[in-house]
Amino acid sequence: MLVELLYSSVAVAPHLTNVDLDGILLSARRRNVALGITGILLYYRGQFVQILEGRKALVDDIYQNHINPDTRHTGLNKVLENTIAHRSFSEWSMGLVSSKEIESLMPLSISEIIKNMLTKEAKNQPLSLGVNGFISIYSQMHKSPYR
Secondary structure: OEEEEEEEEEEOOOOOOHHHHHHHHHHHHHHHHHHOOEEEEEEEOOEEEEEEEEEHHHHHHHHHHHHOOOOOEEEEEEEEEEEOOOOOOOOOOOEEEEHHHHHHOOOOOHHHHHHHHOOHHHHOOOOOHHHHHHHHHHHHHHHOOOO
């Protein structure tokens, strides 16, 4: 069974550097390629939002045994996990959208940025619950006066 899992969390360090993000991506991409996991990670103003896609047992294992105990973030919130018919990010072992990418692609909205990252199959289908949730969470983060 193919699932998507959407979660959010807050970075422990208030401002992660590109080196920090590269370290996170390197280990995630290595593991994800080996396990057939795809997805996207957004880091914006000290907050993370991530979608993982893959076989349910593998996605659950990564979430419980790698993401949950990771001390680089706190306030882990599993927003949703649901069955999907196809992957939205099958070309990405772990895509990244960071503040720098968002700002460089302005005036595009986050939904336009994410839609450009979708696979051809996903572009021809309604957005999954996870992708819609991802966009919604980012929109709330972007509007937050506390960041």
